[in-house]
Amino acid sequence: MIYLDANATEPLRPEAREAALAAMDTLGNPSSIHAPGRAARKILEEARETVARACAARPADVIFTSGATEANALAIHALGDGRKLLIGATEHDSIRAAAPEADIIPVQANGTADLAALEALLKAHPNALVCLMAANNETGVLHGIEAIGALCAAHGALLHVDAVQAIGRCNQDWLALGAASFAISGHKFGGPMGAGALILRRGLEIKPLTRGGGQEQGRRGGTPPLPAIAGLAAAIGKPYPAAQIAVLRDEIEAFCIAQGAVALGAGVPRLPNTTSLALPGIRAETQLIALDMAGLAVSAGSACASGKLAPSHVLEAMGHAALAGQAIRVSLPWSATSAAVEKFCAAYAAMAKRALRAAAALA
Amino acid sequence: MKIVVAMSGGVNSSVVAGLMAREGHEVIGVTLQLYDHGAAVGRKGACCAGQDIHDAKRVADRLGIAHYVVDSEARFKQSVISAFADSYAHGQTPVPCIACNQHLKFGDLLEMARDLGADALATGHYVQRFEGPNGAEMHKAVDESRDQSWFLFATTRAQLEYCRFPLGGFASKAEVRAVAVEMGLAVAEKADSQDICFVPAGTYADVVEKYRPDALAPGEIVSEDGAVLGAHQGIARYTLGQAKRLPNEAAHMVVKRIEPGTRRIIVGPRGVQSTTVKLRDVNWLVEPGEMRADVKLRARDTLHKGLIMPQGSGATLLLDEPALAAPGQAAVFYDGSRILGGGFIV
Numbered sequence: 001m002i003y004l005d006a007n008a009t010e011p012l013r014p015e016a017r018e019a020a021l022a023a024m025d026t027l028g029n030p031s032s033i034h035a036p037g038r039a040a041r042k043i044l045e046e047a048r049e050t051v052a053r054a055c056a057a058r059p060a061d062v063i064f065t066s067g068a069t070e071a072n073a074l075a076i077h078a079l080g081d082g083r084k085l086l087i088g089a090t091e092h093d094s095i096r097a098a099a100p101e102a103d104i105i106p107v108q109a110n111g112t113a114d115l116a117a118l119e120a121l122l123k124a125h126p127n128a129l130v131c132l133m134a135a136n137n138e139t140g141v142l143h144g145i146e147a148i149g150a151l152c153a154a155h156g157a158l159l160h161v162d163a164v165q166a167i168g169r170c171n172q173d174w175l176a177l178g179a180a181s182f183a184i185s186g187h188k189f190g191g192p193m194g195a196g197a198l199i200l201r202r203g204l205e206i207k208p209l210t211r212g213g214g215q216e217q218g219r220r221g222g223t224p225p226l227p228a229i230a231g232l233a234a235a236i237g238k239p240y241p242a243a244q245i246a247v248l249r250d251e252i253e254a255f256c257i258a259q260g261a262v263a264l265g266a267g268v269p270r271l272p273n274t275t276s277l278a279l280p281g282i283r284a285e286t287q288l289i290a291l292d293m294a295g296l297a298v299s300a301g302s303a304c305a306s307g308k309l310a311p312s313h314v315l316e317a318m319g320h321a322a323l324a325g326q327a328i329r330v331s332l333p334w335s336a337t338s339a340a341v342e343k344f345c346a347a348y349a350a351m352a353k354r355a356l357r358a359a360a361a362l363a
Numbered sequence: 364m365k366i367v368v369a370m371s372g373g374v375n376s377s378v379v380a381g382l383m384a385r386e387g388h389e390v391i392g393v394t395l396q397l398y399d400h401g402a403a404v405g406r407k408g409a410c411c412a413g414q415d416i417h418d419a420k421r422v423a424d425r426l427g428i429a430h431y432v433v434d435s436e437a438r439f440k441q442s443v444i445s446a447f448a449d450s451y452a453h454g455q456t457p458v459p460c461i462a463c464n465q466h467l468k469f470g471d472l473l474e475m476a477r478d479l480g481a482d483a484l485a486t487g488h489y490v491q492r493f494e495g496p497n498g499a500e501m502h503k504a505v506d507e508s509r510d511q512s513w514f515l516f517a518t519t520r521a522q523l524e525y526c527r528f529p530l531g532g533f534a535s536k537a538e539v540r541a542v543a544v545e546m547g548l549a550v551a552e553k554a555d556s557q558d559i560c561f562v563p564a565g566t567y568a569d570v571v572e573k574y575r576p577d578a579l580a581p582g583e584i585v586s587e588d589g590a591v592l593g594a595h596q597g598i599a600r601y602t603l604g605q606a607k608r609l610p611n612e613a614a615h616m617v618v619k620r621i622e623p624g625t626r627r628i629i630v631g632p633r634g635v636q637s638t639t640v641k642l643r644d645v646n647w648l649v650e651p652g653e654m655r656a657d658v659k660l661r662a663r664d665t666l667h668k669g670l671i672m673p674q675g676s677g678a679t680l681l682l683d684e685p686a687l688a689a690p691g692q693a694a695v696f697y698d699g700s701r702i703l704g705g706g707f708i709v
Contacts, residue, residue: 293479
């Protein structure tokens, strides 16, 4: 099986697995005052320090959560209180669902945020919370947080960045660029599933979504998932072969284009590992199933929990409505090899040839 | 062989998937998501997929086969639900399951199966398929009480060549359930599905009203000589030969005609039967030609003997004895157990 769906989840890094197993074998709740409790607490706080270092933040400004969905919801709940919400048109569902009343910041055809539109929105709502992702999960397109941060600062608005896909692959000092907060998720950079974090600008105070036992300094109630947090900390900041991954991604992209595919969101700065490839006339589901049957794991759009593919709102927002149901996402993992790329290309060629022939026969 | 199985999450199609896997085929289970379940049951925040999709996934897991959910909501809405409402607005009595088989299962899904390079599409329909001297033949199910051939008359000969109906030979549903139990499928005891899947609660009139409010606008009930006998709450509530929902003035009468233009329901004494029935969009599963056959005019109907005379893409049916033929329903031709073809009653 060839796994090219890293944006869904990255393969676990060995260091993360080791750290998570060790934490699992550690007896004690970090909130307990006895010796085992202190041992657990040590793991938790060391993880917090590691994450803080990797994120250029203070440990006190790192709040561990169950993942990025919770971190995004917490940011919107706490920082969006009393503010107009402005969210990007291509944001992840964890932002969209948490901000149903938000005004939408459109994107350009290349997938990057329309800054003129953002400026107009900020003029109308200077006291806004702006939510824009660092990198898009479907196309890999980077929004350019530097300019966005400056715009928000100029209008007195707050900026929250969903950095889930960018962290580890395309790091930036988001707080220094003007973000009030950003969200990360461990399993998107080689940690286990079940832990993420909201990183805050120095000293920013927030109210919790869940009070519970007052954990995370009263900002996130509930016993923290220690093994997942330990794994997250072990995976963060690990070397990522961005240049090599980009070469492999470009090989895939060029090959698929030669088979009749269209690469969406290419041509602007984007993640090194991601490409969105539409095969005109062939449903994304058909492509996915055919590739899966051939042992290739890729994805398309955002799947509902049922596994049903909804037409991609990301591609629709970019003006590719006609191709939105015909695009697959290939996202290479940190461990990608050129052998995997070769196998993918062979399977893609066979799939595209058969599907295009069948489609032509029916037409 | 590589076989795509249409899995609804019910017992029948689950057993089909199991049988195909047991025969050693490479099985690809596909569930068509036809409508937003959450919206259909009117529960905000409910998942778009209902329990049936979950069940289909669990069955596939149990059988160790691949399973996919394919979004067919837009297609279903347009080809089935909206066509269903339109048909009522035209004063007819539609059969949505035929449209679904035609456009979704043996249309889009079959096309997808071909795109995937599969050798066949198998479904849980109760109908038999035999290889005949002139290609595949469709026959009634062994269990005639379960027979679904009337709903499948519109399957083209090319589609029939590609399809498999492994349940057609089962003697009873109990036997199918027994196989499900033997395979350890959790759906073995699941209840049979309802008549119209997209009307899970309430009545079909609610659905029609949403798409074609004009079909539920009030109008007059009049006698054949034009006397107004009462009022009605929408022509969609009536079908040819119906005696229900008529005013006291029309006691012992039945619906003789529905006039969508004037929204009038014409009633008269019993006896709406006729011997001449016009058909449109006739599908032939044998070489077309003038022939005598047994004809079924409703899903649950006795057979009527008659002569079929093809005319362009339609046909005229001359029945030996008068029978009730409601516009929008299907007339399906049989020769013994074999389905010869059929068309929609005009």
